[in-house]
Amino acid sequence: MIRPEAKRTLWRWREVLFGISISALGYLWVVSYFGLLRWLGIVLIIVGGALLFIGFQRGRFRSDQDGPGVLKVVEGQIAYFGPSEGGIAAISDISHISLVTRNRERCWQLEQKELATIYIPVTAKGTDDLFDAFATLPGLKIETMVQKLTQDTSRSILVWERSDISRSKNYLH
CATH class of the missing domain: 1.10.287 (Helix Hairpins)
Structure with a gap:
């Protein structure tokens, strides 16, 4: 064993x-x-x-700790189901990604244009899938993201920002 x-x-x-x-x-x-x-x-x-x-x-x-909640990445959407909060974000709608500290725990902060911000603990089950999801974002440097993740700090760190934030999407539904 x-x-x-x-x-x-x-x-x-x-x-x-x-x-x-x-x-x-x-x-x-x-x-x-x-x-x-x-x-x-x-x-x-x-x-x-x-x-x-x-x-x-x-x-x-990756984190080898067991944190609160479960994360799933399916068909271009990130879904987080936590014990007290959660949310779903389309990868194409994310405008900012930051690392923040909430309740003494490091979290991914996914900001979306005109939608609610989602906070995902870095230790949540399934956060390994975020690596591949984030890698599809234009202009995101993986090495820089990993360096920022390994920094031990309690302040907010901007990891990625969409360069074409002011664009408007015309949805059919």
Whole structure:
């Protein structure tokens, strides 16, 4: 059996561990074989390096704590269901993303044009899906977002702002 803390840590850094394994296999093929397997080993080292890079960013984004609420990202919408509050935001309608502290807990603040602001604790179940949802936003730099998330501060930090905020959408319904 494995301790729950160790299991959570391994799960948090799973892409990094997979990248290390792929790179190690590629290195083994490069130093041990000739011909086609050597070239495949070089490809595996490159793929493993890419997985390491992406996995390191995702691992820093994830939290290994259990916070309040559940988050779902489905078809371009972020839905948060918390114990006392919640909300739904279309990714295309988000105008600002900030990190704020509410009730002594770090939260994502998703501001929408003409709609209610949604606060999502960074430790809520399912917040891993926010990484991919936020990556689709134009102009958002993932590394900057991860750096701001890892900063230990109680003040509000603007993570992203839509550059075309003044645009108007014409909905049919």
